[in-house]
Amino acid sequence: MKIGITCYPTYGGSGVVATELGIELADRGHQVHFITSSQPFRLTGREANIHFHEVSVSTYPLFEYPPYDLALATRMAEVAEFYSLDLLHVHYAIPHSVSALLARQMLAARGRTLPFITTLHGTDITLVGLDRSYLPITRFAIEQSDGVTAISNHLRDHTREAFEVTSEIEVIHNFVNCDVYVRKPDLVAAMRPQFATSATATEPQERLLVHLSNFRPVKRVQDVIEVFARVARALPARLMLIGDGPDRSAAEQLALHHNVQDRIHFLGKQDNVNELLPLADLMLMPSQMESFGLAALEAMACSVPAIATRVGGVPELIDDQANGLLFDVGDIESMSTAAITLLRDEPRLKAMSVAARKTAQDRFCASRIIPHYESYYNRVIARTQPTTSR
Numbered sequence: 001m002k003i004g005i006t007c008y009p010t011y012g013g014s015g016v017v018a019t020e021l022g023i024e025l026a027d028r029g030h031q032v033h034f035i036t037s038s039q040p041f042r043l044t045g046r047e048a049n050i051h052f053h054e055v056s057v058s059t060y061p062l063f064e065y066p067p068y069d070l071a072l073a074t075r076m077a078e079v080a081e082f083y084s085l086d087l088l089h090v091h092y093a094i095p096h097s098v099s100a101l102l103a104r105q106m107l108a109a110r111g112r113t114l115p116f117i118t119t120l121h122g123t124d125i126t127l128v129g130l131d132r133s134y135l136p137i138t139r140f141a142i143e144q145s146d147g148v149t150a151i152s153n154h155l156r157d158h159t160r161e162a163f164e165v166t167s168e169i170e171v172i173h174n175f176v177n178c179d180v181y182v183r184k185p186d187l188v189a190a191m192r193p194q195f196a197t198s199a200t201a202t203e204p205q206e207r208l209l210v211h212l213s214n215f216r217p218v219k220r221v222q223d224v225i226e227v228f229a230r231v232a233r234a235l236p237a238r239l240m241l242i243g244d245g246p247d248r249s250a251a252e253q254l255a256l257h258h259n260v261q262d263r264i265h266f267l268g269k270q271d272n273v274n275e276l277l278p279l280a281d282l283m284l285m286p287s288q289m290e291s292f293g294l295a296a297l298e299a300m301a302c303s304v305p306a307i308a309t310r311v312g313g314v315p316e317l318i319d320d321q322a323n324g325l326l327f328d329v330g331d332i333e334s335m336s337t338a339a340i341t342l343l344r345d346e347p348r349l350k351a352m353s354v355a356a357r358k359t360a361q362d363r364f365c366a367s368r369i370i371p372h373y374e375s376y377y378n379r380v381i382a383r384t385q386p387t388t389s390r
């Protein structure tokens with residue numbers, strides 16, 4: 001198939017999923033065309049079967065807001081026609097599905113069919129899409145899509161309720177490449193001492209916790225610091241904070257307040273998180289909302305269980321007490337106590353780490369999820385084919 005993919009190319013869950021999907025599809029022999037504002041950050045630009053088309057937005061003194069959506073629609077239509085794309089797959093409804101709708105109409109006027117699929121990732125529905133200025137057009141574009149997928153049952157149900165959308169929504173969960181996201185003992189032995197000390201004759205090893213996000217308020221990074229401060233008071237521990245965003249300086253201030261700044265590695269945005277995650281013993285994901293929780297899945301694939309909040313689609317990934325632990329949003333005391341207890345109980349921590357890896361492998365590996373996308377593409381293409389008259 002020849003597939004056009006549009007996403008936000010910067011750091012963020014939807015962009016990661018879209019890029020990894022493109023990489024996996026290209027690996028399986030499909031021609032993948034990324035139509036984005038810049039090259040998605042996980043691409044090198046040299047992958048076979050992957051093509052990148054930059055959307056450039058011309059500015060003009062009259063434009064207070066340069067119309068990216070229109071430039072994107074134009075580029076989508078051009079690329080689709082030039083490369084005879086079979087379909088467009090847009091990630092994150094706003095504004096990508098609206099641009100795809102325009103591109104489809106532009107090509108229809110020229111007698112060509114271009115179906116498009118919208119994948120809903122979360123904040124496009126739970127936050128941004130509910131803003132009155134975006135809701136009607138987002139709902140319209142979802143209803144006009146030739147196919148709609150959501151990354152969890154929770155997001156599908158929420159979209160139906162909140163948007164009163166009646167169209168069929170296919171659930172295709174987030175996925176992870178289990179060969180890339182895996183704990184390699186040699187690599188861990190070599191890299192972990194950079195972040196946490198090993199056991200000595202007199203001192204136990206330091207426990208290593210990790211948090212990975214875009215540091216937006218929805219991630220509650222301050223709760224991560226609060227929990228870690230309590231853990232660090234109870235046992236020798238360090239924290240890797242991977243990512244950056246609006247709440248980073250608040251997190252730094254809170255770390256200073258609790259005097260744990262020297263125990264925290266503020267690593268900023270990192271490309272190879274698959275090398276960092278396996279170094280940790282435990283992930284903290286205390287989000288206000290997660291439609292799925294890709295960061296926790298990536299950690300679990302690396303045999304790192306998560307302490308997370310019981311929100312959105314997280315319970316579809318984390319089975320409380322089996323492969324991780326779930327708490328109410330903001331319940332810092334319970335999360336801290338649970339983390340301390342678990343980190344002191346090596347056999348239970350080990351069992352949870354094995355269960356976490358098994359969940360990722362059995363249910364969310366790319367090798368299981370990508371065929372689901374392929375068959376959905378085939379269904380959408382088949383039902384949007386023009387009927388030939390005799």
Ligand code: GMT
Binds near residue numbers: 017218293312
């Ligand atoms: O929250 C983020 O990290 C960004 C956001 C996005 O769309 O870029 O992530 C959403 O999509 C991810 C991939 O499908 C999901 O795993 C996240 O749970 C979801 N975030 C929220 O729902 C808050």
